Structure formats: C-alpha cells, structure tokens
Amino acid sequence: MEPTTQSNEEERARNRIYSLINVVVALAFILSAAVLIALILRPGFFTEQPSSAIAETEPIDRDLIENGIHVRTGLIDAEGLMTVVNNCTNCHSAKLLTQNRMSADRWNETILWMQQTQNLWELGSNQEVIVNYLVTNYPPKKKGRRMILSDIEWYELED
Amino acid sequence: MGYFALLLGTDIVFGEHMSADYLPLGLQAPDPFELYNKNKEMVLLNDRPLNMEAQAHLLDDDITPESKMFIRNNGLVPENIKPLTWTLTIDGESVRKKKTYTLEELKSKFKHHTYQLTLECGGNGRSEFDPPAKGNQWTIGAVHCAEWTGVRLRDVLEDAGVKNDAVYIGYHAIDEHLSHDPDKEPISRGCPMSKAFQDETLLAFQMNGKDIPLAHGFPLRLVAGGWPASVSGKWINRISIRNKVHDGTKMKGSAYRVPCEPVAPGKKVKDENMCIIESMPVKSLITYPKTGAMLSKGKSLKIRGHAWAGESEVTKMEYSIDFGATWKSCRLSEPANRLAWQHFDAEIRFPKSGYYEIWAKATDAEGTAQPMVLPGWNPKGYLNNACHRIAVKIK
Known part of the structure; x- marks a missing residue:
C-alpha cells in the first residue's frame, strides 16, 4: 500500500469524525435551546404531570360495539342487548352473566331470587327479552362427567 | 366538566378538549391486579363483586404469598x-x-x-x-x-x-x-x-x-x-x-x-x-410443572404440589401417567400444623414418547381418596375434588 493513499484515507476518516462532532454539537445546541424556550413559556413544563394525557386517551363510548361485542360490558351484540345492560349490570358486572350458562327456567328462578333477596326491581315484559337474550347467546354447554384437557399452551421445559 | 372536576378534586387542564361521554381515568374502576397486588397471571372471574383465582402453577410456594x-x-x-x-x-x-x-x-x-x-x-x-x-x-x-x-x-x-x-x-x-x-x-x-x-x-x-x-x-x-x-x-x-x-x-x-x-x-x-357443608374434602394440586410441558425422551420429570384434606390429614399421595390404570407413590410431607396443606413430589420416567396426562390422587386418614371423575352433582356446584390433571408431551 502506498503511503500517500494511507494518509488520504486517514484524512478522510478525520473529516468524517469532525463532521459527526459538528452534528452532535449542533443537536445539543438545538435541544438546550428548545428546553430554554419551553421553560420560559411554561415554567413547570418538566415537573408538571402531563394533564393533557387525560384528554388524549381513547374515550369510552358507553354504547360502542366492536366485532359484535359491546365494549363496555363484553356482552354479545344481539337482540335485547341494551335491555340486559340496563337491567342486569347495575349491581354486578356482566361477567356474572357470561360465566353462567343456564336454561330459561333456571334464569327465571335466579331473577325471582334476585327480586326476593337482592333488591332487583320488577322487570315486566323485559324479563322475557332478557332471558331470551341469555339462553340464545350464552347457552349451556354439555360437559359430561369429565372434559378432555383443552387450551393447553405447549412449551419446552428447561432443566 | 365542572362535575368531574369536583369529583376529582382538581381542575381538568385542557378539559375543553375532552369528549362529553368520556369518563376521566381517575373515575374509572381501578385495575384490581394493581390495587390488590395480584400476579398478572391470576384470572379475573368477576370485577363487581371482585372474584379472582390462581392457576395451579402459581400456587407452587409452600406458603401462598x-x-x-x-x-x-x-x-x-x-x-x-x-x-x-x-x-x-x-x-x-x-x-x-x-x-x-x-x-x-x-x-x-x-x-x-x-x-x-x-x-x-x-x-x-x-x-x-x-x-x-x-x-x-x-x-x-x-x-x-x-x-x-x-x-x-x-x-x-x-x-x-x-x-x-x-x-x-x-x-x-x-x-x-x-x-x-x-x-x-x-x-x-x-x-x-x-x-x-x-x-x-x-x-x-x-x-x-x-x-x-x-x-x-x-x-x-x-x-x-x-x-x-x-x-x-x-x-x-x-x-x-x-x-x-x-x-x-x-x-x-x-x-x-x-x-x-x-x-x-x-x-x-x-x-x-x-x-x-362442614369439612372440605380431600384434594391435591400439581403445581410444578405448569401444564403443557414438552421434554425429550429419556429425561425424567420431577413433579411437585400440595395436598390437603379439610379437617383430616393426607396419608397417601399417588400419581398416574396412564389415565388411572396404575398408580405410583409420591413422597409426602407432614403438615406444618393441623389444617395446613402438605407437600408432595415424585420423579417420573416415561416409557415412550407421546402425549401423557399426569393425574394426582390424595387419600385422607379415613381412607377416602379423590375421585377421577366429578363427585356428586349438587345445585350450586360445591365440593368438586376430582383429581387434578396436567398434560405433558415426550418428544
């Protein structure tokens, strides 16, 4: 390798380093200027909680339906949904509905029990709408005497 | 908006940009996992009233945290x-x-x-x-x-x-x-x-x-x-x-x-x-490994867990890898005191590769063991002490 080429390469490398340093210094200057300006305009800029975050968060629409599910309660969007939401999620969450899979007779018994002991109001003609919604969308599943193991997440067992 | 501010005890800065049907974070139901120091793998069954359960592998500690x-x-x-x-x-x-x-x-x-x-x-x-x-x-x-x-x-x-x-x-x-x-x-x-x-x-x-x-x-x-x-x-x-x-x-x-x-x-x-219901029935849980473990052929598997028996004590602990056809004994500890659960462990060797279930069966001092299928049906579904099962694959 010729000495001249080597010194040329060294010079190019030095130039690259210098220009990098220039960029870093310029960036640091711009950043500190921005901090100064921010502090002059709003003295608590870096110490205050960003209260505007509240307004930027996704709002909860009480009636929003996504992929056939009522987002606020997790209930299936079907005939009778809002009657169920308005009558059955005041004291307990909708999770108590979706966990339970019962026949119309047993839902009617459960409603009667809630009216007699848990301060549930008279449902009138809404009762049929509610029970129909529940038995249609959350029907009992046959489980037999013992189910097979399902929903297994397989993983390699390390020593 | 003024109503929300009153509830939160503070002004809502930029509140004029807030959508009318939006409920501020401070007024939403808090995360029960954070509020009650719960492991993220716990399973929330209901948030009102609050009901949350563990998974078997979470219960591996001798004393539950x-x-x-x-x-x-x-x-x-x-x-x-x-x-x-x-x-x-x-x-x-x-x-x-x-x-x-x-x-x-x-x-x-x-x-x-x-x-x-x-x-x-x-x-x-x-x-x-x-x-x-x-x-x-x-x-x-x-x-x-x-x-x-x-x-x-x-x-x-x-x-x-x-x-x-x-x-x-x-x-x-x-x-x-x-x-x-x-x-x-x-x-x-x-x-x-x-x-x-x-x-x-x-x-x-x-x-x-x-x-x-x-x-x-x-x-x-x-x-x-x-x-x-x-x-x-x-x-x-x-x-x-x-x-x-x-x-x-x-x-x-x-x-x-x-x-x-x-x-x-x-x-x-x-x-x-x-x-x-008075005393709870005899029961056990395999807390290690978590269900779904895959291991290579020739390797043995150490299992462990807990067993308890209501007012009684567990006197025998067994496991089966052939759907209850044969049973082998586990090592079983004495309870720390009466009514404390006991710990068991065993080392399992599998005869060939394939899908296995490990079933665990405890027997109490009266000679009563856990059933393999569901015990007697009752209207509210209490007292299910059917044997715990985990799935394992040998490759």
Whole structure:
C-alpha cells in the first residue's frame, strides 16, 4: 500500500469524525435551546404531570360495539342487548352473566331470587327479552362427567 | 366538566378538549391486579363483586404469598378502614355478657398464635359441573395456604362468657351489599361451637407476618382452616354466639349447602333436604410443572404440589401417567400444623414418547381418596375434588 493513499484515507476518516462532532454539537445546541424556550413559556413544563394525557386517551363510548361485542360490558351484540345492560349490570358486572350458562327456567328462578333477596326491581315484559337474550347467546354447554384437557399452551421445559 | 372536576378534586387542564361521554381515568374502576397486588397471571372471574383465582402453577410456594391468593367477595371491598377505632363485639342469645374489644385490646389481652391454614372456596371446581351450577365458575385456583397470626376465637368467646345452650357462632362484617342497601349483609356465616373452639380457629390480624391485606380482611379476619373459606369471614366487627344454627345471609337455601342425600345431576332439591357443608374434602394440586410441558425422551420429570384434606390429614399421595390404570407413590410431607396443606413430589420416567396426562390422587386418614371423575352433582356446584390433571408431551 502506498503511503500517500494511507494518509488520504486517514484524512478522510478525520473529516468524517469532525463532521459527526459538528452534528452532535449542533443537536445539543438545538435541544438546550428548545428546553430554554419551553421553560420560559411554561415554567413547570418538566415537573408538571402531563394533564393533557387525560384528554388524549381513547374515550369510552358507553354504547360502542366492536366485532359484535359491546365494549363496555363484553356482552354479545344481539337482540335485547341494551335491555340486559340496563337491567342486569347495575349491581354486578356482566361477567356474572357470561360465566353462567343456564336454561330459561333456571334464569327465571335466579331473577325471582334476585327480586326476593337482592333488591332487583320488577322487570315486566323485559324479563322475557332478557332471558331470551341469555339462553340464545350464552347457552349451556354439555360437559359430561369429565372434559378432555383443552387450551393447553405447549412449551419446552428447561432443566 | 365542572362535575368531574369536583369529583376529582382538581381542575381538568385542557378539559375543553375532552369528549362529553368520556369518563376521566381517575373515575374509572381501578385495575384490581394493581390495587390488590395480584400476579398478572391470576384470572379475573368477576370485577363487581371482585372474584379472582390462581392457576395451579402459581400456587407452587409452600406458603401462598398475597399476590397468588384467590379473592372471593360477595359484596364490595370496604374503604376507609380505621384500625385505631376498630372494635369487635361479642353478642348473641348465648353470650353471658355482651362485650366489645378494640383491636388493641384483642392483641394485648390474649395470647398470639400462628398457623398455616388451608382455605378453599366451597365452589372451587364449580366450572366442571354438568348441568352447569350457578355462581362464579371457579376452575382449580380458589385455594391457598397462608400463615395466619391472631388470637384464638375460643379465648375471646370464653372471656365474654358462653352459655351452656350455645350452638353456633355467626360473624358480621362491614362490607357493603352490591345493591348498596345498608340493611343487607353480603354474607354472614359461621360454624358450630366445636369448630369455633378448635385451637387453630383464629381471630387473625396478620397474614404472612404482616397486617392482613385489604382484600383478605384487614384489619380482622375469622380464620377457620379446612372448612369452606366463606366461614373465614373478612372485615369482622361482630360475632354472635347463637343458641341455634346461625341464620345469616348465605346460611340458607342452596348457599354453601349440598343435598343431604345424593341426587341425580340437575335434580331440584327442597331447602329442608339441603345440609350445610362442614369439612372440605380431600384434594391435591400439581403445581410444578405448569401444564403443557414438552421434554425429550429419556429425561425424567420431577413433579411437585400440595395436598390437603379439610379437617383430616393426607396419608397417601399417588400419581398416574396412564389415565388411572396404575398408580405410583409420591413422597409426602407432614403438615406444618393441623389444617395446613402438605407437600408432595415424585420423579417420573416415561416409557415412550407421546402425549401423557399426569393425574394426582390424595387419600385422607379415613381412607377416602379423590375421585377421577366429578363427585356428586349438587345445585350450586360445591365440593368438586376430582383429581387434578396436567398434560405433558415426550418428544
């Protein structure tokens, strides 16, 4: 390798380093200027909680339906949904509905029990709408005497 | 907007940009996992009332930490508890003299005792019943064994004086009914005097060496190991010594009661033919490995877990890898004290590659073992102690 080429390469490398340093210094200057300006305009800029975050968060629409599910309660969007939401999620969450899979007779018994002991109001003609919604969308599943193991997440067992 | 500001106790900056039907974060239901220090792998069954269970592999510790303990609530978790002014009153038909103690008096007047006590929800395993049983659909994780410190219920009851006609005790607590009706108690259960007078039945003020966490009954909890955990009332402020079986909320009907005589699945049972659950049945859990483990052929697998038997003790622990056709023994520890769960382990060798299930079966001192299929159906799906199963693949 010729000495001249080597010194040329060294010079190019030095130039690259210098220009990098220039960029870093310029960036640091711009950043500190921005901090100064921010502090002059709003003295608590870096110490205050960003209260505007509240307004930027996704709002909860009480009636929003996504992929056939009522987002606020997790209930299936079907005939009778809002009657169920308005009558059955005041004291307990909708999770108590979706966990339970019962026949119309047993839902009617459960409603009667809630009216007699848990301060549930008279449902009138809404009762049929509610029970129909529940038995249609959350029907009992046959489980037999013992189910097979399902929903297994397989993983390699390390020593 | 002004209404929200009032509720939050602060102005909402940039509130004019907020959509009208948006509920500020500070007013939404808080995350129960954060609020009650729960492991993220716990399973939330219901957020109102709050009900949360563990998975088998989370229960691997000998003494269950707060983060992995199930929560079963009937009402709302109380707020603004003031331990300094907290009192416990002993009353009822069969108390000699109604008496009230401050928390400090309880702690200073009576001797302290510490026990590891197994508490299992009566409905643990409910999700497997067919036809389905009403209530929270617990799978296997509504059980824990923590270390409780407190005074003996017996010492306090005797200090107040127990009449000869005493039959039962019933607890009362400060939690609020879901309907916010102040005249309703979410739950008020109890136990016969014989259980109330056991050495291990505590009025506890500490769990695992610290103040009891709020969700588990701060500042005072009745702890009656080996019985449905609903006997172990949380946030207790009154205990009634009754001259009859306690008739509080969830002592009647199908609540914590099973048919006195076995019935066919789905049968309607009259109230007078239902009997109160006392001791929980013999049961066990494989807590290591987590179900779904894959290992290579030729490697042995070490399993471990816990076994308990209500009022009794586990005397034999076995596992099967051939769907119950043959059983092999596990090593089994003595309980730390009566009513504490016991630990087991075993080393398994698999004859060839393929899909296996490991089944665990405990047998109690009376010779009663866990069933392989579901035990007797009952209207509310209590007492499912069918053997625990995990899946394993050998490659």
